[in-house]
Amino acid sequence: MIRLLVDPLRAGSTYRRTVHLLIGAAMLLPYVGLAWLFVFSVQGGLDAVGAVVLGGLAVGVGVAVALVPGVRELEVAAARALLDVDLPAPTRPETWSGRRRAVGWLLVAMLLGGVTALSLLWSLPIAAAFLVAPWTALPLLPTGAGAWWAPIAGLAMLIVVLHVLALLGGLLAALAPRVLGPSPQERLTVELAASRREAARLADRTRIARELHDSVGHALTVTTLQAGAAAEVLDTDPAFARRALQAIAETGRTALEELDQVLGVLREEGEAESPPDLTALPELVDGARAAGIDVDLSTQADLAGLPRAVSREGYRIVQESVTNALRHAGSVPVRIAVDTDPELRIRVENRITGRGRPGGGRGLRGMGERAAALGGRAEAGEHDGYWVVDAVLPRT
Amino acid sequence: MIGVLLVDDEELVRTGLRAVLEAQPDIAVLAEGADGAEVNGLVARHRPDVVLMDVRMPAVDGITATRALLRRPDPPRVLVLTTFGNDGHVADALHAGATGFLLKRARPAEIVQAVRTVAAGESLLFPAAVRELLTGRTRRPGLTGLTEREGEVLRLMARGLSNAEIAAELVVGVETVKTHVGNVLAKTGARDRTQAVVAAYESGFV
Numbered sequence: 046m047i048r049l050l051v052d053p054l055r056a057g058s059t060y061r062r063t064v065h066l067l068i069g070a071a072m073l074l075p076y077v078g079l080a081w082l083f084v085f086s087v088q089g090g091l092d093a094v095g096a097v098v099l100g101g102l103a104v105g106v107g108v109a110v111a112l113v114p115g116v117r118e119l120e121v122a123a124a125r126a127l128l129d130v131d132l133p134a135p136t137r138p139e140t141w142s143g144r145r146r147a148v149g150w151l152l153v154a155m156l157l158g159g160v161t162a163l164s165l166l167w168s169l170p171i172a173a174a175f176l177v178a179p180w181t182a183l184p185l186l187p188t189g190a191g192a193w194w195a196p197i198a199g200l201a202m203l204i205v206v207l208h209v210l211a212l213l214g215g216l217l218a219a220l221a222p223r224v225l226g227p228s229p230q231e232r233l234t235v236e237l238a239a240s241r242r243e244a245a246r247l248a249d250r251t252r253i254a255r256e257l258h259d260s261v262g263h264a265l266t267v268t269t270l271q272a273g274a275a276a277e278v279l280d281t282d283p284a285f286a287r288r289a290l291q292a293i294a295e296t297g298r299t300a301l302e303e304l305d306q307v308l309g310v311l312r313e314e315g316e317a318e319s320p321p322d323l324t325a326l327p328e329l330v331d332g333a334r335a336a337g338i339d340v341d342l343s344t345q346a347d348l349a350g351l352p353r354a355v356s357r358e359g360y361r362i363v364q365e366s367v368t369n370a371l372r373h374a375g376s377v378p379v380r381i382a383v384d385t386d387p388e389l390r391i392r393v394e395n396r397i398t399g400r401g402r403p404g405g406g407r408g409l410r411g412m413g414e415r416a417a418a419l420g421g422r423a424e425a426g427e428h429d430g431y432w433v434v435d436a437v438l439p440r441t
Numbered sequence: 442m443i444g445v446l447l448v449d450d451e452e453l454v455r456t457g458l459r460a461v462l463e464a465q466p467d468i469a470v471l472a473e474g475a476d477g478a479e480v481n482g483l484v485a486r487h488r489p490d491v492v493l494m495d496v497r498m499p500a501v502d503g504i505t506a507t508r509a510l511l512r513r514p515d516p517p518r519v520l521v522l523t524t525f526g527n528d529g530h531v532a533d534a535l536h537a538g539a540t541g542f543l544l545k546r547a548r549p550a551e552i553v554q555a556v557r558t559v560a561a562g563e564s565l566l567f568p569a570a571v572r573e574l575l576t577g578r579t580r581r582p583g584l585t586g587l588t589e590r591e592g593e594v595l596r597l598m599a600r601g602l603s604n605a606e607i608a609a610e611l612v613v614g615v616e617t618v619k620t621h622v623g624n625v626l627a628k629t630g631a632r633d634r635t636q637a638v639v640a641a642y643e644s645g646f647v
Contacts (some may be wrong), residue, residue, distance in 0.1 A: 270453070
């Protein structure tokens, strides 16, 4: 019960979402101004033509803003950063259904923002008045010793306001995937693109298989036939047998060259996609620092000497740990220690902050499973106010 | 003496086959061609008994060349050469009228035996492989007009039995079997055992 009352006040998400609500309110302001202008003009005797022009202008501006390319991307970025919702970046080029979603979200954000702004404008001055009532005489409010309850009422009101903000923010976050998230059409587009890439990859594989089939199959056929013939006529036609042996050697050589080429292409394609390993740790740290995280990396180890699979897994563990720290604790300092002797040992720790969100156990379990598959272990847990990821992977 | 024509665009295949076949006292390689386009002219000039025909060739492929060859009044038998046994070309070649097919990687003794079998026309080459190739292909209308005995003979032909073996199996004379085989060929419109067996498989008869 107490938690239910206090948690929304402690959660960082409440305040970040409030910022989003206030942005919505700020965006609403020009429209409020337009509406006011419209109302005053009509009251001041605006004729029908003027009313239509002014009204059309107001609606036109509203629609036009949302249709500007990039607005939806901006909306998605803001929702991701402030609402803690995981939305995919909108597809390019923008579609009409995407623009409709941009307009829809703008309306939702402005509506909830307007509600937020109104409730704050109404409640904050009253709460402030209650808080100072015993010491200051204010109209309509008691003052002096008889008003001992007023500051308590003011405080309670502030708490209620924060809860209302948490509820409005939660509503906004809940609506984001539905209103702003990808439309069925966009999801389809993304899936289509993925399946097209897959088809292209398969076509490449088929082409390579056919090339191998043709070149190696052909060479083996010819050498088999020539060798059989040479054995058959070795005594009766040694000259042919000699020519056959030369032809076999030459065919084998050519086939090996072709094989080399095909495998070279395969290897290049493989390397282009190969995941990074611990030798890329400095780049990872630079990236994290560029994102505003204070990273302390301590390692004197020979990271290049590790087996590929172990090194790759190590990189993934560090990467996931840093990402998790950022996601759950915000921009807190992260300490990374890597040692490779006698085995690869990785320790990533960060202070636990109040804004932590539960969940994400799947990632940690996957980390443990992958480490176990390499004969090692990876654990994560709380130690003296720090979140610590500790992984050990054998070098073999 | 079996006269042979070699048609393959790969010279090393031709020289290898020639060495293997020429080593036999009863086989003579009369000529070589490097493309299906040369086949008709070479056959007219050298009158071979058997043509060893590659499938994939630059200008005219072996299947087209086989089809064209069989329009001649007295066509030679065609033995199709193939690198891989499981490609659809072999079945296509049998359809086009080839008497049999031969993997290029076959042992020298198998190559020689295949040429002799096809030249004699007395039994089906590689019956198991033919069955595998032809089952599951699009079926044509059923064979009609075969007597019960002729049907039995056709089934034994499909199993690769020679006339003498069929005679032993049915406990009849070889001459009787030859008569039955002749009737089967006439009724199925086939010019040799292979074509009769192809028709039998495609009609679902066997």
